Amino acid sequence: MDDVPVTRTDLDATNWRIDDLTTQIEEIRQLLLRGAENNGQNEQRAINNERVAELVVCRENNRRRIVEESESESEEEIE
Secondary structure (H helix, E strand, O other): OOOOOOOHHHHHHHHHHHHHHHHHHHHHHHHHHHHHHHHHHHHHHHHHHHHHHHHHHHHHHHHHHHHHHHHHHHHHHHO
16 A cells, blocks of 8 residues: 655644634533523523522411411400
8 A cells, every 4th residue: 555645734624623623612511501591591480480489488377377366266256
């Protein structure tokens, strides 16, 4: 087998392909980082929303309990 001579044009084309792939890899990395960041923010928002929802439910339960207690106290006073 004969060795194929490598020309400057071949090296330039290879370097261009490497540069292009490196650029694409960096773009993909940036997209993945943004996606992970957004995902983390979305997870935090979901956690915060759950906490707020829990607080609202607790407040509503407390209100109901207070109303029920005051109603039962009123009924006891009436009797």
